[in-house]
Amino acid sequence: MELENKEVQARPERKKKIFSGVQPSGTITLGNYIGAIRNWVKLQDDYDCAFAMMDMHTITVRQTPAELRRRTLELMALYIACGIDPKKSILFIQSHNSAHAELAWILNCYTYMGELQRMTQFKDKSARHADNINAGLFTYPVLMAADILLYQADAVPVGKDQMQHIEICRDVAGRFNALYGNVFTIPEGLLVKSGAKIASLQEPTKKMSKSDSNPKGYISMMDDFGVIAKKIKSAVTDSEGVIEYRPDDDAKAGVNNLLSIMAVMTDSTPERVAADFAGQGYGALKSAVAEAVVEGIRPIRAEYDKIIKDKAYLKDIYTTGAERACGIANRTLKKVYKKVGFVTD
Numbered sequence: 001m002e003l004e005n006k007e008v009q010a011r012p013e014r015k016k017k018i019f020s021g022v023q024p025s026g027t028i029t030l031g032n033y034i035g036a037i038r039n040w041v042k043l044q045d046d047y048d049c050a051f052a053m054m055d056m057h058t059i060t061v062r063q064t065p066a067e068l069r070r071r072t073l074e075l076m077a078l079y080i081a082c083g084i085d086p087k088k089s090i091l092f093i094q095s096h097n098s099a100h101a102e103l104a105w106i107l108n109c110y111t112y113m114g115e116l117q118r119m120t121q122f123k124d125k126s127a128r129h130a131d132n133i134n135a136g137l138f139t140y141p142v143l144m145a146a147d148i149l150l151y152q153a154d155a156v157p158v159g160k161d162q163m164q165h166i167e168i169c170r171d172v173a174g175r176f177n178a179l180y181g182n183v184f185t186i187p188e189g190l191l192v193k194s195g196a197k198i199a200s201l202q203e204p205t206k207k208m209s210k211s212d213s214n215p216k217g218y219i220s221m222m223d224d225f226g227v228i229a230k231k232i233k234s235a236v237t238d239s240e241g242v243i244e245y246r247p248d249d250d251a252k253a254g255v256n257n258l259l260s261i262m263a264v265m266t267d268s269t270p271e272r273v274a275a276d277f278a279g280q281g282y283g284a285l286k287s288a289v290a291e292a293v294v295e296g297i298r299p300i301r302a303e304y305d306k307i308i309k310d311k312a313y314l315k316d317i318y319t320t321g322a323e324r325a326c327g328i329a330n331r332t333l334k335k336v337y338k339k340v341g342f343v344t345d
């Protein structure tokens, strides 16, 4: 068949680019899965995607080296088990591509102290790690900007808590472009409709976090299925006893959260789930959510258990991934070096 428009045939439109990643700093939570990884899987067919294990970011907080190595590989196995296809997407370990550190240094010189001081994650983490408020913790968003800009990403699928970092990335990229011409694509943050902020099961006005000191607050993708069900069944709700989705009402935060989780796991909406459960008790909702989460995670875990054993396969993926990532990133870095005045040839 001949296409009418020869130009379209000869030059198909450039696929848009996506970059994202998770820190292998602890156990991976249902929040990470729903807010980020699950969303990435759906984007792989329509975008050129690169996903990384962000090990360099983790050392802004002290890590045990052997554990960090283990977790990095576990995270990669989990990405694949969740449906990230290494044939479609670039999958690599951040520290395997030195361009990230190199661009971060340059961008440090184009980022203001005042901008970094406003970051809520920096404020939270420095309060939690008052004995180790290091410079890396402060410039963390600059490394994150480098991650994204190296790949000329059009979109960055993340949870709500990372949007402030995407904003600073856009500001720095815009500032750099204003000085030197169109060097960087200005990326957009991409949020899922429901589930961009999965809440703690124990303190539902806070986000579910792997660094929560109370493990009942989060669901780990690695928890026993019985433990997952138990955590959901003991989730904090309210005393009103009415199943309604009221996203702007903090008093309803626990129920809103359960409805959001259920909606994501059953490809529905929180409003529709609320309608389905209208008139029923919280116990019925919790049982249904527990079942949906366990059944959603079960096949991922089965796949994960297979992949994690195959160290040669994992090594092959991250080696190929790093080669491809370095190729793309170095093109951007070279352009940046030229623009700022470094001798490049």
Ligand code: TYM
Pocket (backbone or CB within 6 Å): 019, 020, 021, 022, 023, 024, 031, 032, 033, 034, 035, 036, 054, 057, 143, 144, 147, 148, 156, 157, 158, 159, 160, 161, 162, 195, 196, 197, 198, 199, 207, 208, 209
């Ligand atoms: P991290 O490792 O804290 O979280 C990984 C992803 O999971 C999302 N997320 C959530 N989404 C919904 N509800 C929650 N409770 C929840 N908790 C976490 C996060 O928003 C994130 O999308 N700085 C990043 C890692 C990073 C990065 C990057 C991401 C480094 N460089 C470049 C994108 C692009 C972080 O600490 O994510």
